[in-house]
Amino acid sequence: MENGGAQGAPADGKTNLKTISLAIDGLPLELTRLRVGGVYWVACADAGHADLFAAGVLAGSDALPLAVVAALGRPPASMVAPLTAEQGPARIRLHEAAVADLAPAVRALPAELARCAGAHGTLCVVQVPATALESLEGAHLARWCRQLHDWASAGGHCVLLLCHGEAATLAPRLLPLNPLCSGVAQLYPHRGALQYLVHYWSNAEGVFAHRDFEARWSGFRLGVVADGDGAVATALAQEGGDRFLYLAQADALEGAPPFSPAWRLFENWSALVAAALQAQAATVVLSIGENADVDALARIVFELRSERGNGLKLVVREMQPCLRYADERLLLESGASLVAPANLPLARFLTLLETIQGQTWQGRLPDDPERLIRLHRPPDVGGIVTPAQFRQLAVELLDQRGGVVESAVLVLQPVAGVSPVQALQQLQMRRRGDFACMYAGQVWLFLFACRSDGVERALGNLFRLPWRELFDGYERQAGHDVAAMSAAAGGFAAAPMQQMPPPEPAAPAPSWTAPRPIRLGGEG
Numbered sequence: 001m002e003n004g005g006a007q008g009a010p011a012d013g014k015t016n017l018k019t020i021s022l023a024i025d026g027l028p029l030e031l032t033r034l035r036v037g038g039v040y041w042v043a044c045a046d047a048g049h050a051d052l053f054a055a056g057v058l059a060g061s062d063a064l065p066l067a068v069v070a071a072l073g074r075p076p077a078s079m080v081a082p083l084t085a086e087q088g089p090a091r092i093r094l095h096e097a098a099v100a101d102l103a104p105a106v107r108a109l110p111a112e113l114a115r116c117a118g119a120h121g122t123l124c125v126v127q128v129p130a131t132a133l134e135s136l137e138g139a140h141l142a143r144w145c146r147q148l149h150d151w152a153s154a155g156g157h158c159v160l161l162l163c164h165g166e167a168a169t170l171a172p173r174l175l176p177l178n179p180l181c182s183g184v185a186q187l188y189p190h191r192g193a194l195q196y197l198v199h200y201w202s203n204a205e206g207v208f209a210h211r212d213f214e215a216r217w218s219g220f221r222l223g224v225v226a227d228g229d230g231a232v233a234t235a236l237a238q239e240g241g242d243r244f245l246y247l248a249q250a251d252a253l254e255g256a257p258p259f260s261p262a263w264r265l266f267e268n269w270s271a272l273v274a275a276a277l278q279a280q281a282a283t284v285v286l287s288i289g290e291n292a293d294v295d296a297l298a299r300i301v302f303e304l305r306s307e308r309g310n311g312l313k314l315v316v317r318e319m320q321p322c323l324r325y326a327d328e329r330l331l332l333e334s335g336a337s338l339v340a341p342a343n344l345p346l347a348r349f350l351t352l353l354e355t356i357q358g359q360t361w362q363g364r365l366p367d368d369p370e371r372l373i374r375l376h377r378p379p380d381v382g383g384i385v386t387p388a389q390f391r392q393l394a395v396e397l398l399d400q401r402g403g404v405v406e407s408a409v410l411v412l413q414p415v416a417g418v419s420p421v422q423a424l425q426q427l428q429m430r431r432r433g434d435f436a437c438m439y440a441g442q443v444w445l446f447l448f449a450c451r452s453d454g455v456e457r458a459l460g461n462l463f464r465l466p467w468r469e470l471f472d473g474y475e476r477q478a479g480h481d482v483a484a485m486s487a488a489a490g491g492f493a494a495a496p497m498q499q500m501p502p503p504e505p506a507a508p509a510p511s512w513t514a515p516r517p518i519r520l521g522g523e524g
Helices: 047-059 099-116 139-155 172-179 231-237 269-276 291-308 325-333 348-353 368-378 387-401 420-425 454-462 479-483 485-493
Strands: 039-044 068-074 089-098 125-131 160-165 183-190 194-205 208-220 219-225 246-249 263-266 283-288 313-318 339-340 406-413 436-437 442-447 469-475
Touching: 039 139, 039 172, 047 068, 047 125, 047 160, 068 194, 068 406, 089 099, 099 208, 139 246, 139 454, 172 194, 172 291, 208 313, 219 313, 231 291, 231 420, 246 269, 263 269, 263 387, 263 469, 269 283, 291 313, 313 348, 325 368, 339 348, 348 479, 348 485, 368 436, 387 479, 387 485, 406 420, 406 454, 406 479, 420 436, 420 442, 442 454, 454 469, 479 485
Parallel strands: 039 160, 039 183, 068 089, 068 125, 125 160, 246 263, 246 283, 283 313, 313 339
Antiparallel strands: 183 194, 194 208, 208 219, 406 442, 406 469, 436 442
């Protein structure tokens, strides 16, 4: 092996690179080949994986007379350490850039590779920390990639760049540069396993994209399981190159700074939506703190889902308790992947975000978001109604909603000594869409958007006194029970609605009585 200062080239001045491929067992041949003049990127979660990946590629390139192994910010020797004396190209030249010189070293990399490589046909394996690429944005990154591309094309070289660290933002930046980058892939941990994701790969076999495999290490040899092995690989393969990005409203993180370069924070919905409309599979976190904003947020979620497809992870975080059951259902049916409640600590919220990675939205969007919003809004009625009105309203609401929102129809039998009128006097209805009547000696309640597990909690809020002191339990009624009300107990005429008596005036404050001495203990 030689160091970075060594000069020279193979004796014949030319090398055939057509046999170079990634040493990944089980990977389809068309995804392993590297073409002459190509610049390929593989993003690894850490430097250790990058070392093993480089060693595997070098071990499979023993027919080459020369390879350049370079590392920016760390010694390159760790990439060749796993190799035996018989493995790898005949000669390997090492090149290292010190940590303090990362920024200029990245800019100078094309020139340094030209200095270290042979005149023609050299394999160059280069490790670059993700942080070193942060200074290359937009046109600067494109210009740098073009320099590498032009040098590799002119000399028939092949460049394999192994980026390690927080590389979530790398693929979205490289994908638009596909004329200059022959391939972009990623090796990353996912739910306790490794995944090898091919964003796209081009060579003499053609151009291939969006392939995802479960991967395992065997020494420094990487092997994959055929893609489509289970639902996870199938779902991941449908996602885009920005799947590791998080676009979030700043207040959704409770004032915390971005956790990594993969997180981008925005101050309001407008700025966040503008960025999300360019995303394909990123995680988008929207916050809400007032119930009055539910309809507007539902329209935003609907727009993002309909415009960007099912790969986008749309998350709504409730910052203050403001969402009712119907509101959550509306947001989920408008395209949200997850609605996180207000009482969830930030750490648990971040854990929830991890659970939806690799998933695609499985719902079906309606044609008109406005109709969906109307179906989830309570009717403009509430309070005490007549039995005829109760029957008409309840049947209409149950039929019109068609199961979109789960509502509850309850029949409550007053306890002995409590008349239905007295029970209704304890009723205090504050929500639109909740109404009640007295029918056949019972109290009938319609609770809009009330789930089965929320009935008793709702009853506790509806009555001034504990409801169990007023009623001998309750029974849920189905739609056909409501429709049959007119025939039950002799019909409506047999049980006319009694007028509610005016509320009793507040009792006057009792007059003050002087305390009377008492004797403690028994007599004597």
